[in-house]
Amino acid sequence: MKPMTRRSCALLLGMALAGCSSTPSPSPAVAHMIEPQRVTEHRGNDDLLTAGLGIDGLRGMAPPAFADAANPTAAELRRRAIWSNWRGIADLSPTGAYGQAYGSVASVPGREYSALARVPGAQQPHRVLVQVPDNFDTARRCVVVTASSGSRGVYGAIAVAGPWALPKGCAVAYTDKGAGTDYFDLDAQQAAREDGTVGTLEAGGLAFMPDAPVGASGVAVKHAHSKDNPEADWGRHVKQAAEFALAALDRAYPQAAPFRFDNTRVIAVGISNGGGAVLRASEEEGDWLDAVVAGEPNILAADAPGARPLYDYTTEAALLMPCALLHLPADTLPQPPLRAQVEPLWTARCAALKTAGLVAGDTPKAQAASAHAQLKAQGWTDQALVAGALSVGFDLWRAVAVTYASAYGRYGVGEHPCGHAFAAQNADFSSRAATAAERAAWWSDGSGIPPGAGVGIVDTKLAPPDFTLPGLQCLRALQSGNDEHARRVQAGIAQTAARFPRTRRPVVVIHGLDDGLVPPAFSSAPYVEQARIANPDVRYWQVRNAQHFDGFLALPAYGARYVPLLPYVYAALDQVEATLDGKRALPANALIDARPRGAGSVEAAQLAIPR
Known part of the structure; x- marks a missing residue:
């Protein structure tokens, strides 16, 4: 049958490469490949870090409501996406002590710059978004670039990078690394636009437009159906997000432009798939990246003893x-x-x-x-x-x-x-057409991998x-x-196997020894062993009693048994920053004897964070 026409590909590519703003373009000497397509202000009760929800709002069991379930606004979708991604990544339970023993939910005002970018050769774009806090210091230029964990949307690493970077005045660059929650409804021929709201294929401007047979039914999922094998390009996605951050900063502070890699510090951080992505980014050519912190990384060290895909x-x-x-x-x-x-x-x-x-x-x-x-x-x-x-x-x-x-x-x-395929499903798992309300919430509620958010696996x-x-x-x-x-x-x-960089830079890899989703024996341990040959500045923190999902520590049986991993990610960022500032030597390797909280609450002393 005749493939569905992606009517807006040429337009979308042009937007990704040149931007679609009425603001005058920068001079050719400082032109960036990707320019912001959308700029939004976030102040007062709608800040950068928690969308005004604060710790109490993030802990709420019900997601932030839409005034019209079938037609949420871009602002409502953003708030709900931030709520969903915080809860999926961090332990926000009262006994988890987030924001007390570690982490931050400070209200950080600022601006967001976003676009759809495309790595060379890719059929589909990835989302890039930069948060620029109002307290950004142009005299101490700092960008933290991060990639979503799992297959999450563009806010999928907000709890990883944002709490450390935004309160201290660093900009944060995010990428969904070619996965994300831009599901396409094949029945209605509708999907998310750049701002998250639902649009039609005919109108164009969609974030994901799959090649599909005419008359295909169900749901196309970007990670599964882009035909790009995005994991093979995760490092390039991260570097492109960092490049986009420089363009956004040029836009935010034209009087201080140009922002370049040689005058702006760039630290990459991520966990899980995001951890693998930032390690892959360190392979990219050029002296553009100053340090890397990778938690529980999904990384394949090809031919290394013990490494498994x-x-x-x-x-x-x-x-x-x-x-x-x-x-x-x-x-x-x-x-x-x-x-x-x-x-x-x-x-x-x-x-x-x-x-x-x-x-x-x-x-x-x-x-x-x-x-x-x-x-x-x-x-x-x-x-x-x-x-x-x-x-x-x-x-x-x-x-x-x-x-x-x-x-x-x-x-x-x-x-x-x-x-296998994906579709909205009835209670008996039979496929059906998605409702307008389900379709509207995919971008904010989905994890990027069904089942979830009203989309199931068809087997x-x-x-x-x-x-x-x-x-x-x-x-x-x-x-x-x-x-x-x-x-x-x-x-x-x-094609996803890691290559090892020759550039020396601080790299800290952190992994829980109880990880049951990405076991360190198959991933980080063989990677570190091989990476140290190329870069002696790689350090390895192994954490006892830590597993993969901080978000599930809200379940009492898991919270009593395991410690969160995010505190070690934040601590490693502190230490590599101090190393870059010349205030301390590189972090040391560590086997960390962390103690779970049991029936009590998390206390900083239990975490035994290396100093």
Whole structure:
């Protein structure tokens, strides 16, 4: 069938490269590749860091309301996106002591500059946004560039970079690194515009316009359907966001222009996928980046001992971990939501794996022991398995595998080799058209990877008795197989492997030893070992009793057992800043013996932050 025409591609590319402002362009000598397309003011009860919500508003269980659910304003969408991303990244529970023991929710007035940018060769743009606080010091020019964790939208790292940078007068440059929450409704032919509000394909100006067959139904997800394999370009996304920050500062302070890399300090920080992105950014050519802080990074150090691609251990965990968890004593596992309901499903997985010849044993106990032994043999620690129970409980392994398989293979809508797709769903998981209210909230509420925000995974291979197992086996075969689709996905994975920079700069990598989503044994540990050969200034902080999701520490069983990781990210930023200022030596490597809060509240002393 005839592909859908992306009518506004030429216009969108022109906007990304030249800007669409009535403000006169800078002189050619200081022209930037990307110019701001939109500038907004944020003061009073609508600041940069919390959109006026403060700690109490961020802790609210209900999201900030829309006056008209089907037609929210850009300001309402921004406030809700900031609320959603804070809650997804930070532990804001009263016992978590955010803003007291560590972090900041200060009201920071200023301006935001945003645009849709495009790295060379990409089919789709990525979002870039720069927050410039009113207290920005032109005599001490500072930009903190960051990338969203997971596949989140452009505010996805606001809790990572903003609390450290904005109160002290640094600008913050954000990128969604080619993923994000710009879902496209294939039925209504509508999606988010640059300001987050919904627009139509005919009107143009959309942030994501997929190639799709005429008559395609459901939802196109940017990370899965851009055909760009965005992970391969994460470093370039970060550098381009930093370049955009210089353009925004030229606009904000023309009397102090030009802002260049040789007169503006740039520090990169990120966690999870954002952590991997800032490490990849350090590979980019030029003396543009002064320091890097990467927390729990999803990073592949190709050919390094122990290094494994995310897709490899994700599909392995999706298959085996539900069964393997039954081998661990129940009292060693934090109780994920609906634990009583999921344990029978774990037992059923063991039986299905036995039937498929993937585990040994004639009883659930023996089958669980077999699955556990296989994971241990592949490098999983019991600490990672215990924390991984949360990803099993929320079906996160399958969600990641579905999206990343499509991205690595550069598959478009309707092309997924395992038949997976995305759509709004009824209670029985059958597909339906999205409502106007659902569509309007995708940009602010989504995480970038369904299920969530009213969009679910369509699995055409569902079959009893273990309904998702056939699809998971197909996804796993893309990693382990040798057919055309497997080779295509594996080639995409190979494109994400890290190269190691020759430029010496302070780099601090931080990882929780209990991380069950991105285990350090597969990611940061082999990366650091190899990166130090190229850059001896790489430092490694390993944190005991820290797992991957600070946001889930609001669950009592997790908050009592684990410490947050964000305090160490902020502390590392403090230390690399002091190093750049000549006030201290490089941070030291550290094995940090942090103590969980138990039934009490977080106290700074429990964190044992290196000084």
